[in-house]
Amino acid sequence: MNVSVVGSGYVGTSVAACLADLGHDVVAIDIDADIVERINAGESPIHEPGLPELIEEHAGGRLRATTEHAALRDTDLTFVAMQTPSREDGSIDLSVVEAGMRDVGETLAEKEGYHLVVVKSTVLPGMTEERLIPVLEEASGKTEGEEFGVAVNPEFQSQGSAVDDFMNPDKLVFGATDDRAYGLLRDLYAPLVEQADARAEVVETGLREGAMIKYANNVFLAAKISTINEIANVCKEYGVDSYEVSDAIGLDERIGASFLRSGAGWGGSCFPKDTDALRAAAREKEYEPVLLDAVVTVNDRQPVRMVDFLERHVDVEGRRVAVLGLAFKPETDDIRGSRSKLAIEALEQRGAQVVAFDPTEAADHMAEQYPDVKYVESAAAALDGAHGALVMTDWPEFAALDAEFDAMADPVVVDGRRIVERREGIVYEGLTW
Ligand SMILES: NC(=O)c1ccc[n+]([C@@H]2O[C@H](COP(=O)([O-])OP(=O)(O)OC[C@H]3O[C@@H](n4cnc5c(N)ncnc54)[C@H](O)[C@@H]3O)[C@@H](O)[C@H]2O)c1
Numbered sequence: 001m002n003v004s005v006v007g008s009g010y011v012g013t014s015v016a017a018c019l020a021d022l023g024h025d026v027v028a029i030d031i032d033a034d035i036v037e038r039i040n041a042g043e044s045p046i047h048e049p050g051l052p053e054l055i056e057e058h059a060g061g062r063l064r065a066t067t068e069h070a071a072l073r074d075t076d077l078t079f080v081a082m083q084t085p086s087r088e089d090g091s092i093d094l095s096v097v098e099a100g101m102r103d104v105g106e107t108l109a110e111k112e113g114y115h116l117v118v119v120k121s122t123v124l125p126g127m128t129e130e131r132l133i134p135v136l137e138e139a140s141g142k143t144e145g146e147e148f149g150v151a152v153n154p155e156f157q158s159q160g161s162a163v164d165d166f167m168n169p170d171k172l173v174f175g176a177t178d179d180r181a182y183g184l185l186r187d188l189y190a191p192l193v194e195q196a197d198a199r200a201e202v203v204e205t206g207l208r209e210g211a212m213i214k215y216a217n218n219v220f221l222a223a224k225i226s227t228i229n230e231i232a233n234v235c236k237e238y239g240v241d242s243y244e245v246s247d248a249i250g251l252d253e254r255i256g257a258s259f260l261r262s263g264a265g266w267g268g269s270c271f272p273k274d275t276d277a278l279r280a281a282a283r284e285k286e287y288e289p290v291l292l293d294a295v296v297t298v299n300d301r302q303p304v305r306m307v308d309f310l311e312r313h314v315d316v317e318g319r320r321v322a323v324l325g326l327a328f329k330p331e332t333d334d335i336r337g338s339r340s341k342l343a344i345e346a347l348e349q350r351g352a353q354v355v356a357f358d359p360t361e362a363a364d365h366m367a368e369q370y371p372d373v374k375y376v377e378s379a380a381a382a383l384d385g386a387h388g389a390l391v392m393t394d395w396p397e398f399a400a401l402d403a404e405f406d407a408m409a410d411p412v413v414v415d416g417r418r419i420v421e422r423r424e425g426i427v428y429e430g431l432t433w
């Protein structure tokens with residue numbers, strides 16, 4: 001099929017490259033000329049395992065990029081994968097997607113025949129019908145359901161495993177109202193559903209349900225982590241190793257073994273934003289989301305607890321403290337929602353001089369927001385002379401740290417990810433064990 005993807009960020013680029021790999025002809029459209037140039041040069045604009053290889057293989061062939069929305073006229077369907085950031089009150093800011101929809105609508109005005117617009121961006125139930133379809137209808141002068149269709153097809157990829165998640169999904173959610181839309185999506189994803197070891201269930205549902213499934217999925221996972229973190233905090237107070245507890249309860253099929261690693265908490269561009277958006281949406285309908293509020297409170301407390309544990313052993317005021325890991329998780333350079341931010345803020349409030357290291361460009365992104373932190377080129381440089389260290393991201397290289405701890409002024413290590421080996425010569429504090 002001929003497919004266009006409007007918005008070539010974390011989601012759009014990986015979706016475009018994966019669809020090209022499935023055999024479709026794909027054009028990625030972005031207003032950022034730098035992203036477009038990089039894709040056309042066969043380079044990945046983001047750090048994501050497996051993506052550089054796909055872009056290198058398909059750029060110039062089944063994958064091309066452009067800043068011109070007119071390119072979508074030559075395609076059968078258009079994915080919309082623009083950002084939906086949070087406003088101050090947690091509600092989502094739809095203005096970028098609305099502006100993008102206007103671009104899409106204006107272009108569709110000059111297209112002959114049916115076209116399907118598929119919303120990949122995470123939007124709340126009702127937003128597609130009440131805000132996006134009217135923009136498309138006005139800009140195109142056409143009627144939805146007749147001359148063009150609209151569907152939601154949320155993306156469940158995780159950063160760090162986006163390609164793998166796309167290629168081996170557990171489900172494909174098609175939210176739509178008309179049969180042509182379901183049909184086009186079935187055809188598009190057929191290679192994934194028909195592959196020999198496919199496990200993907202296709203869920204065909206309404207627009208509102210399709211939108212809500214994405215929120216329910218993310219918010220449930222965030223709540224699962226906060227639940228184990230709360231239980232694990234109590235474990236720590238009683239001298240119980242929460243990981244032994246997690247391993248055992250994970251054997252109960254109703255609980256499941258994944259997402260039970262307690263620690264510094266969840267972050268990223270999706271869990272915080274989606275949890276906040278659902279809380280704000282609930283309040284808009286005058287429903288108090290007490291559990292979801294607590295899910296966030298527990299999560300924001302974890303990095304502060306790490307600083308509290310450090311202060312049980314050393315006074316950090318005026319002292320150098322190492323923060324290891326700035327990306328919100330390994331295999332990404334994304335710092336959105338990173339727990340390291342709250343740890344840095346707590347340390348700075350208590351007068352510490354923070355020295356930080358991350359193996360990716362995450363450090364450059366962090367420097368824009370936390371200019372008083374000293375950013376260094378290795379974990380060893382961060383630990384050298386430090387009166388304590390907080391391990392915030394489970395980068396594999398932190399598991400190999402050993403003699404580097406001997407160069408610390410006070411070798412107190414507070415591990416938020418259970419990755420550092422407990423050993424003689426260091427004061428080791430596991431956050432929840
Ligand atoms: N990041 C993830 O892992 C992830 C996973 C699932 C769902 N989502 C959702 O997908 C959506 C996109 O997220 P993202 O992380 O890829 O965002 P992003 O900020 O990385 O990318 C958005 C891209 O859209 C481009 N853009 C903005 N306006 C445009 C326009 N008018 N025309 C063309 N391009 C335009 C921007 O230049 C940018 O490159 C969000 O709703 C997000 O919640 C993200």
